[in-house]
Amino acid sequence: MKKIFVALVFACLLFAREIHPTHTLKTPFEVSSIQREKDLLYISTLGGEVLIYHLNQKKYRPSIKLPLLRDFFGNSYPPKIFNTASNSKNMLAIVSANAQGKRNLYLADGNHPSHPPTPLLTDLNIAKVLWLNEEQILIALLSHEILLYDLPRHQTLYQTQISQSSFSDMVLDSPFLFTTGESGVVYQIHPKNGKILKTLPIINKDKNFQIVANHHRIATAGQDRRVGVYFLDTGKDLSLRSDFLVYAVGLDAPTNTLAYLANEKGDIALVNLLSKKKTAMLTGLQGIANNIIFYKNNIIVSCDSPYIYFFNKGEL
Template sequence: MNTVKILLILFMISFLNANEIMPTKIVNISAGATDLVINDNKLFVSTSAGRINIFNLKDFKLISNITIPQVKDFIGETNDSKIYSIDVLKNKILILSQGEKGARKIDIYENGKLSTIVPDTKHLFIAQAKFINENEIIFSLLSNELLLYNINEKKIIYNKQMSQSKFSYFALNENKKKIIIADESGNLKLCDVQTGNLLKTYKGKNLDNVFQVDFKNGKILTAGQDRRVVFYSKNDAFYKESSFLIYSCALNSKATLAAYSSNENNDVTIFDTSSKKDLCQLKENKMTLTKILFINNNEILVASDNDKINYYKIKE
């Protein structure tokens, strides 16, 4: 092998290693993370053990914990109430958690008190819930029904069946006027939040269940069981293929950067959505990813079924 070839191989190895990024910091949490929300310079982490950890976003020091009461399962055993999703609006925290005997409930935590909004006695199998404003929440059932709920009036504004496919995930746009709904069909439905009316269907790119979807700056990103991460812009759509199921994905605020779980080692690949070029890979994620969240263009959080969150700086 001549000198030029040796130098070329060494350069390529060096280039690949330079694009592999290790965590700058590891944040310890109560159990596997189920959702991450950033609000008012704080990081809110919901866990599978019925606890919300609240951290200072600047140094990741723990500020406080919120613990949801334990519940009884079908056979009467007491277990931690798994939290499925959270949201934060001003000083209120919206919490979707496991209720009694397999049902689910929605609570609001405010001023140290937990108030039930949708009780488990309704026997609803709610998959995800988010604030629309101080008086309205939106949530989806596993049966792929979308519901808008008025908190003050304790009334369902609408209940619409999105499709016959099992619900997977939804994402709201920045002003919370539109919602993207993903399900096991691979199709995406763009709906009006206040009416529930269908505005557009995106189909043909994901061929199977979409585990997660993100919606930023009018752009959409999906994480597919078919090993495809699909990026939709106004006039175009393309996908990248992975060697493994893609469980999680995220966009930065301008949707110029996209991140997705890209292999069986739970590495996260970040690519430029304009050039489609892979930029780097985030390493050392130990378990199946549950959430990726950009703090800004240079900082990103990666959570999993593990009791740790990895914090990365893309550029030092």
């Protein structure tokens, strides 16, 4: 791939337009991650609940509660929920901690949140799940193994070791799956059979915390203070420097906008991918961002805190 390198120095931050949240959503628990499916925002929390927030109606739906755990002394406590994935039928795959220090995978019906979640897999080191289709779930283990689980057959169709480096994140950009981890390498995988097709040109030299995709563009958030962007349709790539560890990144292909954690204050930088220029800084966050989602006229940012922030794209 033809490589473009852009160094973003600290002085540039002083001239970027500051944008403040138009709305802040305070949740009852600390947020571990957020996922969007259509107009619903699924909020995974440390309080053993998946909160469901309707983005258009701006109100909560009934939440999904996982069973309480018991410690060695018989005390009850809620499980930490790491990740939630929803399919188009509003069925949720939920990854949570268990009392043995490992993780369980639950299936829940978002249309009937009062129904008890069904345990699918237990005592695995599951890091993240994604729906491949309505009946199959992609499962990533901390050991960087990828599994495909078939719901009707209650069977694992394949289990592939991607790398000896630990897993960080994965994302679907149809028809491929992309995954990355401690090494910073991005792998392109055939999700139906688990075959590794290729690795993308190396941009990040250390652990990637996150990988996102939007309309055949891939972005990575690196421990080496780099953001990597891959343009799959043109074969080009782009490297951006940050002044802080990049824990979170977001992409909006229709507006050619990249968002990433820019500094230790928690500000989010917005960059136009065509001009390679920083256009704005999202400020006023209390905490370090863990997810950045573009939705209609909003940029939604969750942090390692009880707060979720909404910014107006119209201010760009």
